[in-house]
Amino acid sequence: MPIITYRQALNDTLGEELARDPNVLLMGEEIGVFQGSYRITEGLLQEFGPKRVVDTPIAEEGFVGVAVGAAMLGLRPVVEIMTINFILVAIDQVVNHASKIHYMFGGQVRVPLVIRTPSGGTGQLGATHSQSFENWFAYCPGLKVVAPATPYDAKGLLRAAVRDDDPVIFIESLALYDTKGEVPEDDDYVVPIGLAEVKRPGTDVTVVAYSRMTAVALQVAQRLANEGISVEVVDLRSLRPLDRPTIIASVKKTNRAVVIAEDWYSYGVTAEIAASIQEQAFDYLDAPVQRVAGLEVPLPYAKELSAASKPNANSLIYAIRQVLAGKT
Amino acid sequence: MAKVEDAARAALEREHVDDLKHYYSQMLLLRRFEERTSEMYVKARIGGYCHLNLGEEATIVGLMAALTPDDYIFTNYREHGYILARGVPPGPVMAELFGKETGVARGRGGSMHLFSREHHFMGGYAIVGGQVPLAVGAAYALRYQGRPGVVVAQMGDGTTNIGAFYESLNLAKLWQCPVLFFIVNNGYGMGTSVAMGSSEPDLWKKGASFRIHGEQIDGTDVLAVRDAVRRLRARAEAEGEPAILDVVSFRFRGHSVIDADRYRDPEFVRAGRAAHDPVRNFAALLLEHAIVDEAWLKATAERIDREVQEAIDFANASPDPSFEDLYANMYATPVPNTPGPEDALRAARINRGES
Numbered sequence: 001m002p003i004i005t006y007r008q009a010l011n012d013t014l015g016e017e018l019a020r021d022p023n024v025l026l027m028g029e030e031i032g033v034f035q036g037s038y039r040i041t042e043g044l045l046q047e048f049g050p051k052r053v054v055d056t057p058i059a060e061e062g063f064v065g066v067a068v069g070a071a072m073l074g075l076r077p078v079v080e081i082m083t084i085n086f087i088l089v090a091i092d093q094v095v096n097h098a099s100k101i102h103y104m105f106g107g108q109v110r111v112p113l114v115i116r117t118p119s120g121g122t123g124q125l126g127a128t129h130s131q132s133f134e135n136w137f138a139y140c141p142g143l144k145v146v147a148p149a150t151p152y153d154a155k156g157l158l159r160a161a162v163r164d165d166d167p168v169i170f171i172e173s174l175a176l177y178d179t180k181g182e183v184p185e186d187d188d189y190v191v192p193i194g195l196a197e198v199k200r201p202g203t204d205v206t207v208v209a210y211s212r213m214t215a216v217a218l219q220v221a222q223r224l225a226n227e228g229i230s231v232e233v234v235d236l237r238s239l240r241p242l243d244r245p246t247i248i249a250s251v252k253k254t255n256r257a258v259v260i261a262e263d264w265y266s267y268g269v270t271a272e273i274a275a276s277i278q279e280q281a282f283d284y285l286d287a288p289v290q291r292v293a294g295l296e297v298p299l300p301y302a303k304e305l306s307a308a309s310k311p312n313a314n315s316l317i318y319a320i321r322q323v324l325a326g327k328t
Numbered sequence: 329m330a331k332v333e334d335a336a337r338a339a340l341e342r343e344h345v346d347d348l349k350h351y352y353s354q355m356l357l358l359r360r361f362e363e364r365t366s367e368m369y370v371k372a373r374i375g376g377y378c379h380l381n382l383g384e385e386a387t388i389v390g391l392m393a394a395l396t397p398d399d400y401i402f403t404n405y406r407e408h409g410y411i412l413a414r415g416v417p418p419g420p421v422m423a424e425l426f427g428k429e430t431g432v433a434r435g436r437g438g439s440m441h442l443f444s445r446e447h448h449f450m451g452g453y454a455i456v457g458g459q460v461p462l463a464v465g466a467a468y469a470l471r472y473q474g475r476p477g478v479v480v481a482q483m484g485d486g487t488t489n490i491g492a493f494y495e496s497l498n499l500a501k502l503w504q505c506p507v508l509f510f511i512v513n514n515g516y517g518m519g520t521s522v523a524m525g526s527s528e529p530d531l532w533k534k535g536a537s538f539r540i541h542g543e544q545i546d547g548t549d550v551l552a553v554r555d556a557v558r559r560l561r562a563r564a565e566a567e568g569e570p571a572i573l574d575v576v577s578f579r580f581r582g583h584s585v586i587d588a589d590r591y592r593d594p595e596f597v598r599a600g601r602a603a604h605d606p607v608r609n610f611a612a613l614l615l616e617h618a619i620v621d622e623a624w625l626k627a628t629a630e631r632i633d634r635e636v637q638e639a640i641d642f643a644n645a646s647p648d649p650s651f652e653d654l655y656a657n658m659y660a661t662p663v664p665n666t667p668g669p670e671d672a673l674r675a676a677r678i679n680r681g682e683s
Binding site for chain 2: 065111112
């Protein structure tokens, strides 16, 4: 099976979906002439032309709203928001409009819309360019929120998202774009929205993660295997709907759980997962659920402060040792 | 003055009598529907917020008279009259206000969120400005797919102060979208007058820096509204040229049914209602020119009163939405790990104290 980058998987999929369905179009800032701020859309303007690959002005509320309205009439826009931080000025269109239109109008109209955007922080981007807001959207009924960790899932979930008739928030990560993985050629697979996956089986502790933190969790699991600690990694892949059965089944098997996410600690994704585990697997737990998340500051620019504010392999290993303390 | 009257007479003579009667009937339907809606609200048959189109009948009927079945309409939350004038029967509209399963949005939307796909009535929206980019997007889709028609983005005067409006103007012009920005200018956004909220109180000028043509129109004159929309609609459809219509009318009552309207001088309101009642003025005009007689007006009023009463009866007799359908239409494409009828029923039993 060919090994390609996460970026290539996204680029290939966008091109294939543009070729497959004439109602699919891409919209976003700098996605055409500039070739994409992170080169996800590289070459697509040349291949498909300006009708299908639409450069927008800096007007997120406006063009996200345009995409929602166009979707209501049958187009299938795939919008790129340069980073998730900029979606805040468009949040009215996503939360008050896209998420509600199908339900609120009694099912008469569909909103087949994808919004792709990288979330999280890397490389000293500072307070306003390093945030994780996927929980804001995962909170909202009517949206679907996915966050693939591997090139394989990126491709399969993006296909599923483009072909889905509901608004899908597709969370990417700058730090994942250059990561590599196996992706089959000539295989029209989709990864279903709403299903988590056990990315690595284990017996001592369950680590629940998504997106870049799944990659961190898999590295940690490999490292701890050398010490004889068997870590099971559950990759959420979808945040809404949330696949609680897969999480709970894993925790019932390992009896211990650590949840890791890049967002802020209070009210973040880890809180939701930990609450679900105590509700549905309380009697199976041999230790309190540990949460690893971002420190609650506007992310400072200074290199050391910035790095120390984000969860990483060390903080995950620390939490795993906490839940394993006393295990015989 | 004589000249004006002559012009009005000449204009009327060019009209089909049946059209004029139809406009009057529609305006009266809107008037009576809203008066009865207000009554039903006070009787607590209707909940939530409820905004009436009283005083805006000519604006609405004139707009709809100029549109074709290909066209699409997006409105704000003061939209009962728009969906009626677009041809949706009063029964399902009243049923929606009553929160019934037979309502135009199956009781999920309410007064502010009416919808009819069949009639291209693409929804009432209740976040000020939110519907404006949606309408531009619909127009974008028409252009993309090479379909005929235009899209109307209806809004109030207060909406012209929010960012979404300006982003929409820019995108509509930039991408040559066939959209009409239809501003129902009744002088007030809730209690804030146009002069208090807009540094440019001539709202039709607000497209100038986007190179969008704008016009002010007398929103109490059904024919003036219709003719302006027809003209600008044709240009939008043929050339992809958006336009702003600043349609001035008089709001008869407070912002919503429960607004006591304390910020407007009662004398101003009384005089405004006396001078600018589009329904009464149109009836007088039709009488004056012998297009209709008193007997026709009386018969029409009786017919419409009956029609509105039947709508109320229909709404009353309609079933409430079933709790097991709570999660129906949550998603258009089903996905795993979502709640279903059983979950809804269990939650309902607990909520009612039955479990």
